[in-house]
């Protein structure tokens with residue numbers, strides 16, 4: 001194990017995979033200078049300008065070209081800078097990449113990874129802060145991944161690149177500098193497998209991306225109050241690790257889902273509903289979910305903070321779940 | 329290149345003053361960002377001030393303007409209050425957008441400034457639609473839409489220009505060509521002869537100007553706006569300039585040689601306007617005073633912005649939409 005950053009782990013994943021398989025290439029704006037956050041720093045020097053490909057500011061064509069290039073035997077990594085800008089290429093992703101394999105009767109596949117960073121990043125305002133993962137979980141044909149740690153960014157990105165279906169790969173902008181233990185040898189993390197980030201028996205928290213860290217902080221505080229929380233980081237949202245979640249909630253009888261995205265129609269709703277359907281008789285309290293209120297993200301810190309799920313809100317929600325219920 | 333003693337001294341002194349104010353505003357903003365007071369990204373237009381000044385001075389107050397992420401100069405030139413703009417950058421109460429938008433989303437509908445934009449090229453269809461709306465209402469107002477050279481590689485550029493021609497809309501498209509698309513040289517990613525040729529290919533007249541030559545720009549914008557107001561449909565103005573700073577205020581821009589930047593700095597529109605006015609007999613002292621007054625004004629404005637309080641956090645829930653509770657699932 002060695003310490004590395006979340007950003008560097010993603011960079012290493014691309015280097016290792018591109019070294020292993022010559023059909024892999026990356027395309028996006030400014031990649032030759034390292035990409036907007038430095039995720040591609042030095043890669044053009046290693047792999048050349050054909051495989052680390054600078055593009056015009058043409059999101060629709062970047063995505064559409066990747067679909068075509070994936071159909072003709074290459075494995076493109078698409079860089080969209082921000083999930084917000086990927087909206088300029090939604091037709092190419094949702095109507096084309098996601099549908100082609102099925103619509104054309106399984107004649108081919110579209111092996112591409114679409115990196116589109118999400119999340120609040122201090123004072124980036126309404127068009128550079130969104131967490132749009134639930135949009136893509138709704139689309140048959142797409143895999144959706146949201147890593148939270150450096151090791152997972154390495155292992156999941158490598159698996160995403162090896163996946164034969166289109167993967168929407170959502171790193172969190174606020175995690176780029178996060179340091180953590182990263183295995184030195186070959187490290188793959190299976191798509192669709194959750195990580196039990198902390199074991200506990202009182203309440204199950206299901207979360208992903210940057211909220212994993214908020215939940216773990218809240219769990220520390222709750223432990224000092226004698227409440228042992230199990231924190232499950234889903235890591236992959238589609239397909240999500242239903243078995244891990246159901247097994248945990250069966251033990252704890254209590255579920256809280258926490259995500260940074262707007263709560264309404266967030267992916268938390270899918271998990272809450274699935275657990276309520278499957279474990280109605282095991283639940284000791286109604287399921288709860290926490291996400292942002294239904295507001296765009298503002299620039300000024302006091303307004304922006306209103307869209308953040310705070311550690312305090314998580315603690316309150318857990319305390320509410322374990323509090324003895326008063327008779328109705 | 330404009331080289332004459334016979335320029336309208338009063339007009340160009342006023343425009344030089346405006347360019348100094350734009351530069352001083354951005355220098356104050358960059359300083360405030362370094363001091364941790366401006367939290368979001370800022371995209372300075374240092375070296376590009378003539379485009380803002382030359383285009384906006386020819387617009388009437390009622391005319392409309394759409395801008396980009398690099399829009400401080402355009403906004404100021406359209407008549408927005410620099411204190412409100414600075415408060416917006418600081419995220420404070422009384423900001424142009426109440427602190428909700430920040431640098432990349434400044435809008436001041438009171439002066440016809442319909443918004444900067446965080447999405448490259450997104451302003452082009454909106455400007456086209458604004459012009460469409462004005463035409464439907466029989467207005468004599470026109471719309472100016474400023475975008476960068478990088479934006480012409482997005483689909484909305486083609487769609488917007490074609491639409492504006494098809495409906496003969498009153499819109500001035502301005503390609504503010506600073507040579508860069510973020511950290512990439514736009515020429516390396518662009519086919520053909522650029523914005524003007526693309527406009528002409530769909531029947532929109534295009535004017536190529538030296539975007540650092542204010543008198544040339546001023547004359548071209550004035551002529552184009554007169555034609556547009558006379559009902560002749562859209563025109564594209566392609567102004568070639570240079571971005572002296574990095575893409576953002578924190579981008580060291582190491583992807584270009586220092587000599588290139590130094591050479592461009594010497595050709596910046598402020599230096600060139602000063603040289604012309606000196607040639608026309610304006611005293612060096614008068615010129616120097618314009619610069620120092622602008623710096624004083626904007627330093628004072630930054631201090632005022634710093635002394636302003638934060639917006640009320642409850643405003644986070646205001647202006648979302650009329651029906652449906654924005655506090656849904658708020659905690």
Ligand SMILES: Cc1ncc(C[n+]2csc(CCOP(=O)(O)OP(=O)(O)O)c2C)c(N)n1
Pocket residue numbers: 029057059081085088396397398446447448449475476477478479480506507508509510514571
């Ligand atoms: C659709 C979209 N893609 C990418 C970006 C990221 N981005 C912000 S500014 C910029 C460069 C724009 O270049 P240009 O249009 O020439 O304007 P300039 O920055 O030079 O003023 C890019 C790529 C964005 N904001 N929107």
